[in-house]
Amino acid sequence: MVDRPDLAAMMHPLVRALMAAEEPVLEAHGLTMWGYTVLLALDGNPTRTQAALAERIGADKTRIIPTLDKLEADGFIDRYPDPDDRRVHLLALTEHGGEVKDATQEAIQTGEERWLVDLSDSDREVFLRVLHELARMAERWPE
């Protein structure tokens, strides 16, 4: 009946290993995991409210506030009140923030190649395509 391990049982340790490998890279670029997650989310997607950003990255709206404070203090993001509704904060990457995000992502993906290097071109293509599709499904399934 059971002819494969559980998806979660395979993916969970893998994610932990991927994140453990990311940590020193993030630290070298002056970012936390949540900080990097925010930069990825804002890249190309300026966001109108902090609550929307929090929901998009699966965080509590109270949880990201210290992260946003730090990113702003470091000059990675701009955050200013919406003139049309001064309760709302508009969020966007600064040029510097975009550069740091790019450099960090480059380093992370270089590290991740360690996992993919032994795959054939076609296995790699299929795996990444399917994974991307499942990730999009998970986004649409927020609960």
Place this chain on the structure above:
Amino acid sequence: MVDRPDLAAMMHPLVRALMAAEEPVLEAHGLTMWGYTVLLALDGNPTRTQAALAERIGADKTRIIPTLDKLEADGFIDRYPDPDDRRVHLLALTEHGGEVKDATQEAIQTGEERWLVDLSDSDREVFLRVLHELARMAERWPE
């Protein structure tokens, strides 16, 4: 330069969604996530020490003790001192524990099919094979 999302950025939300979907199934079978993880680890692999089990599943040795207490009280595992070294506890699934583990896994994998159902046979085969291989790599990379 960056032509794909980060592996971790794709997998992390996916794992969270998979685990969220598991939770009600586990509860219906009287198991916690750690309890189920222990049953999976013990299945076909009786283990000589609790510390070894903890390391295998990526947990702290102190963390699994309440889990083992509960599994033992529920009759899912046997735990008794090794006659050769009475400091050591031998751990093994009971018959009942094996049945519960099988039934739970069956239900979990049925739920997981939701993610895989739209894949072609060949995409499915490649994805699961590569994922399995990466999971094995992660096991060998414990830090």
Place this chain on the structure above:
DNA sequence: TATTGTTATACTCTATAACTATA
């Protein structure tokens, strides 16, 4: 003295609830 399992404590992360400022 070293090791296995256990318990007690402290720490980190996260969520809940209360507060402010705008609308």
Place this chain on the structure above:
DNA sequence: TATAGTTATAGAGTATAACAATA
């Protein structure tokens, strides 16, 4: 009165350190 953001508090989960039993 309702909503966006913030702050304060409480809770869950985890790790660190001390302890008892056995070797």
